[in-house]
Amino acid sequence: MMRNIVGLLGILLTIGAYGCASKPQPPVELKLSESIQENTRIAVAAAPLPKVNTHFPGAACLLCVALAEASNTSLTKHTQALPQEGLPVLKEKVATLLRDRGADVTVVDEPLDVAKLPKASRKTEQTAKKDFSPLRKKYAVDKIVVLHVAQLGIQRDYQAYVPVGPPRAVLKGEGYMVNLTDNTYEWYEAIDIARHAEGSWDEPPSFPGLSNAYFQMLEAGQDAYLAPFRK
Amino acid sequence: MPTLPLSASNKTAVAAAVCCLALAAAVSLGGCAGGEKTLQRQSVMEPHSVPEDAIFAFRINRDDTVAFRGALDQASAASHAGAGMLYPAPDPLSFLVAVGTHAALVSTDQNRRLGQQQEAANQVLAPYRSVLDQIGHGDLLRAATEHTAYPRSTRIIEPDEVDKASWIVETLPVFAMTQDQSAFVLDNAIRVFKPGNSKQPAYQNMVRVVSIPAEGSDPQAAWTASDGARLKAAAQRQFSRSLELAIMDVTTDLVSPQAHKTLRYVLGTVEKMERGQVLQDDCGEIVLRTLRGWVMSVPKSATPDPDAGSCISGRLGAAQ
Numbered sequence: 001m002m003r004n005i006v007g008l009l010g011i012l013l014t015i016g017a018y019g020c021a022s023k024p025q026p027p028v029e030l031k032l033s034e035s036i037q038e039n040t041r042i043a044v045a046a047a048p049l050p051k052v053n054t055h056f057p058g059a060a061c062l063l064c065v066a067l068a069e070a071s072n073t074s075l076t077k078h079t080q081a082l083p084q085e086g087l088p089v090l091k092e093k094v095a096t097l098l099r100d101r102g103a104d105v106t107v108v109d110e111p112l113d114v115a116k117l118p119k120a121s122r123k124t125e126q127t128a129k130k131d132f133s134p135l136r137k138k139y140a141v142d143k144i145v146v147l148h149v150a151q152l153g154i155q156r157d158y159q160a161y162v163p164v165g166p167p168r169a170v171l172k173g174e175g176y177m178v179n180l181t182d183n184t185y186e187w188y189e190a191i192d193i194a195r196h197a198e199g200s201w202d203e204p205p206s207f208p209g210l211s212n213a214y215f216q217m218l219e220a221g222q223d224a225y226l227a228p229f230r231k
Numbered sequence: 232m233p234t235l236p237l238s239a240s241n242k243t244a245v246a247a248a249v250c251c252l253a254l255a256a257a258v259s260l261g262g263c264a265g266g267e268k269t270l271q272r273q274s275v276m277e278p279h280s281v282p283e284d285a286i287f288a289f290r291i292n293r294d295d296t297v298a299f300r301g302a303l304d305q306a307s308a309a310s311h312a313g314a315g316m317l318y319p320a321p322d323p324l325s326f327l328v329a330v331g332t333h334a335a336l337v338s339t340d341q342n343r344r345l346g347q348q349q350e351a352a353n354q355v356l357a358p359y360r361s362v363l364d365q366i367g368h369g370d371l372l373r374a375a376t377e378h379t380a381y382p383r384s385t386r387i388i389e390p391d392e393v394d395k396a397s398w399i400v401e402t403l404p405v406f407a408m409t410q411d412q413s414a415f416v417l418d419n420a421i422r423v424f425k426p427g428n429s430k431q432p433a434y435q436n437m438v439r440v441v442s443i444p445a446e447g448s449d450p451q452a453a454w455t456a457s458d459g460a461r462l463k464a465a466a467q468r469q470f471s472r473s474l475e476l477a478i479m480d481v482t483t484d485l486v487s488p489q490a491h492k493t494l495r496y497v498l499g500t501v502e503k504m505e506r507g508q509v510l511q512d513d514c515g516e517i518v519l520r521t522l523r524g525w526v527m528s529v530p531k532s533a534t535p536d537p538d539a540g541s542c543i544s545g546r547l548g549a550a551q
Contacts, residue, residue, distance in 0.1 A: 199269030
C-alpha cells in the first residue's frame with residue numbers, strides 16, 4: 001500500500017514537473033527598417049546583471065553539489081572576481097545604434113525587473129509573456145528593448161559526482177523588443193554563448209586560459225545582442 | 232595523543248567529510264582534471280641582464296622535422312556529456328570505486344574525442360605534405376639568423392654541440408594551418424639557458440605568430456606554386472619573427488603601460504579574440520602579452536600594410 005502511494009506521488013511529481021516547464025519562446029527576427037523609423041519612441045532597458053559565478057549543472061544530489069563546489073573552490077573564487085566588463089554599458093551601445101537610425105531613444109537608468117511586471121494573457125506566440133504596456137506611459141515610449149543576461153561565468157557539466165567535460169565560459173540570456181501598443185515581440189532572440197579555454201584549463205590561481213575564454217565570451221555575447229541593430 | 236570524545240552528530244559530520252574527501256580523490260584519480268599543462272611564461276632573468284657582448288646560440292633540434300597540423304578551434308568546440316551511470320552501492324567502498332571508474336571512463340572518452348577531432352583537422356594538410364616535408368628546423372634557423380637583425384650576436388649550434396660561453400636558445404615550432412587554408416599560426420616554444428647552465432632554463436615561453444591571410448580565392452594554388460615557394464617563405468618569416476620577439480622579451484623589459492583589453496584580429500577568414508596588453512602597434516602588426524604571458528603577433532588587418540616594408544626596415548635600423 002505504502003509503495004503504491006510513493007509510486008503514485010512520484011508519477012504526479014514527474015507530470016507536474018513536465019507540465020510546469022514552459023515552452024521556449026521561438027525567435028522573432030527583427031525587421032529593423034519596419035520597427036525603427038525616424039522618431040520612433042523607444043526605450044532601452046536592461047535586467048539586473050547576475051553575479052559572475054560558477055555553475056555545475058548535472059550535480060543533482062546534495063552530496064554531488066557539495067563535492068562539485070568543494071572541488072572547484074579555487075575556480076569559483078577566481079570567477080567571482082572577474083568583471084562584467086562592457087555589459088553594464090550595453091544598453092547605451094544599443095541606444096547609439098538606434099539613434100543612428102533616427103529613433104527617439106530613452107535609456108532606462110534603473111535595472112528593469114521583468115519578474116515584477118504582471119503576467120500577460122498570451123494570444124499568439126508573438127505576445128510577450130509579461131505585460132509591458134504600463135511602461136508605455138512610464139517612459140513615454142511606444143516600444144522597449146530589453147537586454148536580459150540570466151547567467152554569466154564559468155560552467156562545468158557534471159553527471160552526479162563526475163565532471164563530464166572541461167569548464168567553459170558561458171553567457172546565457174535573451175534580448176527582445178516589445179511593441180507596447182499590443183504587447184507583442186518585434187524581436188526575440190535567446191542568447192547562449194560558450195567558449196572553452198585553449199589548451200589546459202586547470203591553471204590556478206589565475207586560470208589564464210579560462211579567463212581568456214571568459215573575455216572572448218563577453219565580447220561574443222555583446223556582439224550577439226548588438227548584431228540585430230547593426231544590419 | 233589525547234582524543235576528544237565525539238557526539239553522534241559530530242561522528243556523522245566526520246563520516247560525511249571523510250566520504251567527501253574520498254569521493255574527491257576518486258574523481259581526481261579518474262583523471263578528469265584536464266591533461267597536460269599549457270606552457271606559461273617563466274623567467275628568472277632580470278630585465279636588461281643580458282650583457283651587450285652576449286652571444287645567442289640557436290640550437291638545431293636533433294629531429295629536424297618541423298611539426299605541422301590542422302588548426303583545431305578548441306576554444307569554441309562543443310563538449311558532449313557522455314552517458315549517465317548508475318552507481319552500484321552495496322557498500323561505501325564499491326560506491327567509491329564506481330565513481331572512480333565513471334571518472335576514468337569520462338576522461339578516456341574526452342581524450343579519444345579530442346584525438347579524433349585533431350586527426351580530422353590534420354586532413355587539411357594533405358595537399359601540402361610534399362612541400363611541408365621540405366621544411367626543416369635547421370633551414371628555419373639559418374634563414375632566421377641570415378635575415379633578421381638581433382640586438383645581440385647570434386650563431387647556430389648543432390644538436391650535441393657544447394658551448395659554455397653563449398646563451399643557448401632551444402626552439403620547438405609547431406605550425407597550424409587554418410581549415411580555410413588561408414593562414415598559418417606558429418606556436419614556437421622557446422627556452423633560453425644562461426651560459427654554462429644547460430639544466431635549468433632561465434626563460435621559457437611561447438611566442439605565437441599569426442600570418443596574414445593568403446590573397447586570392449584559391450589559397451592552395453597560391454601556397455603550392457613554384458614548389459611551395461610562398462609557403463616556405465611564410466614559414467620562415469613567421470619563425471624569424473617569433474625568434475626576434477623572444478629575444479626582445481629576454482633582453483628588454485617588455486612591459487606595457489596599457490590596461491588589459493580584448494583584442495580582435497583576423498585569422499584566415501575568421502575573426503578571433505585574445506585578452507592581453509598591447510606591447511607594440513606598428514608596421515601592420517600588433518604585438519601583445521597574453522594572459523599566459525606569451526608574446527603574440529597578429530596582423531592588424533587581413534590585407535598587407537603597404538608601408539610595412541619601410542616600417543620594418545626602420546625598426547631594424549633602430550635595433551642595430
